[in-house]
Amino acid sequence: MDVRLDHLVCWVSDPLASLHFYEQVIGLPGVRADEFRDGKAPFPSVRISPGTIIDLMAFEAMRGVDEGTGVKGSAGHPVNHFCLAVSKEEFDELKRRLKQHDVEITGDSTNSFGARGIAPETIYFPDPDGNVIEVRWYE
Template sequence: MHARLDHLVCWVSDQLVSLHFYERVIGLPGVRAVEFREGKAPFPSVRISPECVIDLMTFESMRGVDEGTGVPGSSGHPLNHLCLAVGKEDFDALQVRLKQHKVEITGTGTNSFGAQGIAPETIYFPDPDGNVIEVRYYD
């Protein structure tokens, strides 16, 4: 079987604040951002790759999530962190944007194993709701 990650759902307290963070600070393009701002979509997303997005949802926007998944208590399940792999140039540029936006890098790593092998460097930082994001690059 060959599977690909389609989407992740991050629980956020303010979808516009989070959309701004993921678009402007991290640099991911918004998906349905205009439609969300116009009240035509229940939540915005940001694109990680052509095949994967992060949905930015509030508990209020997704009432009935437990019923939809069929797993009681599934809405708001904590996630340890999500990891984005970028090129070295984007990795360096992100660190500059984090500093400009006063987002603290809370952790770093070297020679860390991931889906594509060993990453020379990794950084960790929180989004506005405390969701932990790891960003790394591969040689």
């Protein structure tokens, strides 16, 4: 079976502020940002890879989620964190941007296991709504 992560949804209080954070601080390109600003898309997204995006959905949208998924109680279901893997150079540049934007690195570790094996370094930090992001690099 060839399976890939298509998208994940982060509940946010202000989709435009979150879009700014994910674009300017983390460095991910926006998807449907102009359409969202023009009222033609219900939420903006950011691209992780050619086949994977993060949807930045306003808390108000939670009301219809149970009906949409058919799973009672699924709106706002808790997730501990999600992890992005980047190159060592991108990792160092991200740490610089986090400092520049006064985003606190709340945790770090070394030799952490993940999808591609052991990562020499990882950092954790929150987005504007408290969603925890881990970023790591592999050799």
